[in-house]
Amino acid sequence: MSSSTNLTLGQYFKNIQNAALSTLEGMAVTFSWLFRRPITIQWPDKIEKPLEETLPERTRGILEVETRICTGCLACQKACPIDTISIDMERNAETKERFIARFDIDAAKCMYCGLCVDACPTGAIRHTTLFAYATDNIDNLLLSYVDKGEKVTPFRPKDPQPELRARGSIGKNVLERNLKSKN
Amino acid sequence: MDVQSQINLIKGKFPNEVLENFATGTFVNAEKLKAICQFCRDNEELSMQVLTCMTAVDLGDHLELVYHLISYSKKHDLVLKVTLPRDNAVIDSVESVWKTADWQERECFDLFGVNFKNHPDLRRIMLPDDWQGHPLRKDYTPPTEYHGMSHTRKNPLIPEGQSATTENSNG
Amino acid sequence: MQQRKIAMVKQELKDLHELKQLYQPVADEMLVNMGPQHPSTHGVLNFLLVTDGEVMHKAVAHVGYLHRGIEKIGEAVEYNGFVPFTDRVDYLAAMSANQGFAMAVEKLASIQVPERAEYLRVIATELNRIASHLVANGAMAMDIGAFTPFVHWLKEREFVNDLMEELCGARLTYNYIRIGGVAFDCGKELAEKIVKWIDHFEPMVDEFDRLITNNEIFVQRLANVSPISAEEAMSYNLVGPNLRASGVDWDIRRDVPYSVYSKFDFKIPVGKGFRGTVGDCYDRFVLRILEIRESCKILRQALATMPEGEIMAKVPKTIKPPKGEAIARVESARGELFYYVVSDGSSKPLRVKIRAGSFTAMSIIEHLSKGVMIADLVAIIGSLDVVAPEVDR
């Protein structure tokens, strides 16, 4: 089938033979795929365990803050290249002790690079394996891990290690609360 | 063939064009750049077949054009630099020497405002044709809207009380 | 009246003949807008085709739809913070983009990367190169009309994405390489998983050869289509598989050795005109498949001989390299990725210049598109593996 005009007779039949053989070969390959296992994961309903549990341990989903072991050192806020985390530390005038008044992460702006998780000394801020959180209103993606008016005393490494909540649970609660309240 | 002997070779052919040099290459007079590039490519010992990258750097008071040349057969490379004034930076196009300069110079014109004489088709490559200003210059202030379409969003991280919207300058 | 009609007919015949050879715009040309919303322009690119029927006289390219100003961001973000942005320069081969920038800054700040970190970087880059070549060849086969190879190559790429997710946490924009080393370590069982995948993958590459590479229709569609000579390739500064397909034997991993590539033995495939002239679309396609095989070889050697040890050098929190400039060349999937970083001593670079392979590959399309049919333009774009984010940065 070569379109060049000077086509020798041998080349002519060679083309036919090539075409026939390679088509047969191709058909054999595609027919053999009919007997192989399809690899589609039929998320979200036809899978045994929800996908969050099966993802590998280092997967970088949305960010989550375990405020019990957060020392309020603002390392994550400085490490983030695009200022996605903003923390307000307030000082109680008389008792001279600081507390965290606001800890917001803008999940819509976060690019999941993981630099904040590297910078955190105690591992308070960490990635969950949550990935499916599409919303119709972008403000729902503002995750605030310290409620309005709540005063969180920063954790000092000398204190006894409090028992930590499971990874992924905090993020999921905040997301659900956002979805219910904002829209 | 190391950088110093390459510079001497060029100095031999263009005695007063080669200005002071630095570790990986040399500064060159702006008017003679095209001739030097032609020489670098055609000379057998140098045989710089490829212009890897041609870009500009804004050093505050003046612009600096940087030409990275490399030769695949001889496995050596050279850097030519040219200093240009900030306001009307004009230089000859080396498109006739290496065809790749066509698009690289168009990008340099688009982002830095350097004008290239007898370039076949000098128009903006990255930005829309009616864009004001050249973004990569240090004194460039990014506009907050284009044809009436604003491209800044109220930063939710700042509670209502404090300052108003901030541009997404580096977002 | 009669003479004028005969003269017109004679003129018509001459035009037709002339059109095919000299492409004089005698016939009335038609302006067709191909893109930016077109199924086979691999991202957001736009071609203004000046065609007469199916045969094109010129294809003027309009780019810039995906221009995010990454180089301007480079001047506003610290060194460590800019690494995730280099992922976004070419999200199909993000690892080599990371490595390029990291090497440039390490040269500037003269940081010595530990041995094991270099091995991990080579493993991650080669896995990424295989995944990128799979997408490149798959998209090209789909443009020619064969849909099945595209889906199967993406299936293999899914396995690579899963491995990368275990290694560095993300499937596409990894941010795995830090300045001075690597973010995570590769455990024993992950290394075995990679080797098991390669054992499964190599026979599959032969199977795709039988399905599509040797298919006569595929060969006829690609052989002798827009061959690029070595001088043209060098003058337009084509890099990577596009350059080697034109017969120029130049590969950064071997000719400008960086990282630990000098420790592995692997061949650099060069275009030999497998089923047509040297440097045609078919050569570029086959070259990518040969490179996939070479990358598998490198991966096996790297995984076998990886030494124990540190994965990150001692690097201060915010890196402040001394005043000066540095360049870094990396062999990405789309050819030589060139970084030029100028620092003024502060914690933010003064200038970051990234010269990517697709940018120059895109500039040659206008030159190649004379007298080519639309179906072939689609094949040329696919064979040059042009990806929009890299062109526009």
Add this chain to the structure above:
Amino acid sequence: MWYLANYLEKNYAVSINGQESAWLIYLIVAIASALVMLGFASLFAGLASFVERRIAGRIMARVGPNRVGPQGLFQFVADGLKLIMKEDLIPNGADRFLFKIAPYFVFAGMLGTFVVLPFGANIVAANMDVGIFYIISITALVVVGIILGGWASNSKWSMFGGLRSAAQIVSYEIPLALSILVVVLLSGSLSTQGIISAQGGLPWDWFIFHSPFAFIAFFIYFVSALAEGNRTPFDLPEAESELVAGYCTEYSGFRFVVFFFAEWANLWIMSAIAVICFLGGWRVPFISVEESTSSWGIILLGLAIFMVKTLALVVVVIQLRWTLPRLRLDQMMNLCWKYLVPGSFVCILGTMTWMVLIDWNSMIGLVLRVVVFAGAFMLLAYYIYRIRFNYMIDRDNYKKMTGKDMWYPPYRLP
């Protein structure tokens, strides 16, 4: 259907207010058979679209539609309803009248061929004695429809698609007609029933194994039928990757349904004609032509055999679509004029000399036919061996890598 008409006329020849009522019965039966054909065609087109997407899914290691109805059987109903509810807009600047009627040319061309396609011994809408000639001529209507569609939608891409299909279908009619001419030579009659009754039930009695030339003629017919139906590797008119969607770029809503209805129904036509001409239609082995219309059981058996052969060919056509890439315009024309047309001339000459030298029923004729059949069988065996070879390579590696074994036969739906 005409046997039905004669049967009705003899028993219930009631005269309505005096005139002879035969034409009324013919009219009613004709409308009834037309509706049956339309019903069958639409049902087959819908199911073929569903089956094709399932087979395509399994070829590409994915699943295919399995959510609408049991195992996704009602997918085509869902698609049809969706497209009918969609607004079928007409682009401005389009030639409104031509734009509207284009799909119905294609539809008429497609449904017209169903009139002559037999399903059983005497189950045929109209047993014309120029059946095959009628089929070849009516498919030309399809090309008119596509060109109209391409031209009227006032968009450059669809114009490309329309002109490409004009070149393709018109030039592939010639090898199609010539390869069928071979069959007409062998059977001596143009009517579809005549051709089938000239063949025998056993495989070596079919026309395809009559001589190596007839064997080649079958492949020439098959390739040009692919081109007639715009199937890969000839789907240039609606080449997704180049022309966005070719001639039906601007169509949406119900008109789009009609275009795609014709394409999938064409699958049946293409394979049915191949089975009629080359693969011995509804002939039941070891039963002569006279007995085959004796009892309903044999007729239904003939119908079943015809269905099985046609569906096998339909599966082959579907599989071809997901294996081969697409031809370029000049290569497609090149293939037609430099390979298929001379090839079909050679086949006609070869068959004629073969028929003159060797009589059909003579011993040598039978032996040679069995030899050709054996050759074809060897080819099939080689094909199955290659399939098994491809499967075996990856079985152990896959098991080692994923822990699950790879065997997942097509009848086991995920």
